[in-house]
Amino acid sequence: MIVAVLVIFAVLSMLSVPIAIATGIAVALGLVFFGSFPPELMFQKMVTGIDNFTLVAIPLFVLTGNLMNSGGITERIFTFVRKCLGHRNGGLAHANVGASVLFAGMSGSAVADAAGLGAVEIKAMRDQGYDVGFSAGITAASSVIGPIIPPSIPLVIYGAIAQVSVGQLFVAGLVPGLLLALSLSMMIVWMGRGGRFPREPRANYRERFSALGRAGLSLATPAIILVGLIGGVFTPTEAGAVAALYALVISLVVYRTIRLRDLPKIFIETMITTAIVTFIISNVSAFSWILAVSQAGSAFVEGVRGLTDNPIIVLLIINLCLLVLGCLIEAGAVLIIMTPILLPLAVSVGVDPLHFGIIIVLNLMIGVATPPVGMSLFVTAHVAGIPIEKMMRAILPFLVPLFAALLVVTYVPEVVMFLPRLLFP
Known part of the structure; x- marks a missing residue:
């Protein structure tokens, strides 16, 4: 049954059938023709797969990101970082990375980062004389920081x-996210050696404080979320509601960059995105159930452990598997399919589930910016107005620091575990 499901899924994927639909059809046909369980169980598992209160946070964080983008908050954030870093060699490239770090604390999405901030960043860099390929490359690479x-x-x-x-996963992602930003900035410094990149006039403190004043309220969003989570004021799901309400108030009432008549469009975009995500989760949950009842996950763990018990090699195999899948298949689908399979394997060699969560998400987010079908590449290429082939060449140098950061996160657990252990003893 598992072989049949995988073969049908592979054939449908090659025929460009959407991942969620391909998964659902593959599971249904596998159950009907090869399964020993009633096919009706598939629909029960599809429903129970999304019957989880934690998932309510998804539409709330999607709404927050949409409100931030529609409210012009992305431009305020980039302007502030630009005033602080623009005078350095490659200053706008560093500002690109810094803005992604700040915007990550609001949207939680790599594609939202590439689409929202990308339009502002690439235009500014192009106006300053940066090569459009370089600008698009660093924009796509820095978008990886968003979901970490x-x-x-x-x-x-x-x-x-x-x-x-x-809550602990959120805290665990802080240091790895900053490590990604540092590694990308180091690559910018290396590529810009000898003063190859443009500089802007140094902004004085008055200009910097003015930019901070314009962006200050929006920059408070991640602080509110983290302080509330760490202090036990609200749960991650409630944090999504707080963030969405806060974004609505500052965009609609304070900044007045959104009008009441704009809200239906924003809500519809949020509902569409949420429906897509939950439909994927629902279909893949049925597939995960098949893997569980057929004990395919246990067989996979035993197979790998039969080859090696070395944690270094096992983690290398996991990373290679995730990187390949991440650059070929939609990240959300891979996350839902592979977590039940790979988590037991990682735990069996001594990897903490909290640590593994950052490893798997970081792998898949790098896949979002990796050829041939990384979603951020297509979004950034569209924003930059360049062919996808040029976009794929432009991202290649920036994959080096991303892979380097991945190795550090994988093999130095304290990078991930330090803050959770400190704040959640």
Whole structure:
């Protein structure tokens, strides 16, 4: 049955059938023709797969990101970082990375980062004389930071599947996210050696404080989320509601960059995105159930452990598997399919489920910016107005620091575990 499901899924995927639909059809046909369980159980598992209170956080964080983008808050954030870093060699490239770090604390989505901030960043860099390929490359690479720094939609999904505290996952993503930003900035410094990149005039303190004043309220969003989570004021799901309400108030009442007549469109976009995500989760939950009842996951663990018990090699195999799948298949689907399979394997070699959550999400987010079908590549290419082939060449240098950060996160557990252990003793 498992072989049949995988073959049908592979054939439908090659025929460009959407991942969620391909998964559902493959599971249904596998159950009907090869399964020993009533096919009706599939629909029960589809429903129970999304019957999880934690998943309510997804539409709330999606709404927060949509409100931030529609309210012009992305431009305020980038302007502030630009005033602080623009005078350095490659200053706008560093500002690109810094803005992604700040925006990550609001949207939790790599694609939202690439689409929202990307339009502002690439235009500014192009006006300053940066090569458009370089500008698009650093924009796509920095978008990877979005789902690592809290809040994070992929971490919410992983937490629901793996039964790991989403609050602790959010805290665990802070240091790895900053490590990603540092590694990308180091690559910018290396590529810009000899003063190759443009500089802007140094902004004085008055200009910087003015930019901070314009962006200050929006920059408070991640602080509100983290302080509330760490202090036990609200749960991750409630944090999504607080973030969405806060974004609505500052966009509609304070900044007045959104009008009441704009809200229906924003709500519809949020509902569409949420429906897509939950439909994927629902169909893949049925597939995960088949893997569980057929004990395919246990067989996989035993097979790998039969080859090696070395944690270094096992983690390398897991990373290679996730990187390949992440650059070929939609990240959310891979996350839901592979977590039940790979988590027991990781735990069997001594990896903490909290640590593994950051490893799997980081792998898949790098896949979002990796050829041939990384979603951020297509979004950024569209925003930059360049062919996808040029976009794929432009991202290649920036994959080096991303892979380097992945190795550190994988093999130095304290990078991930330090803050959760400190704040959640």
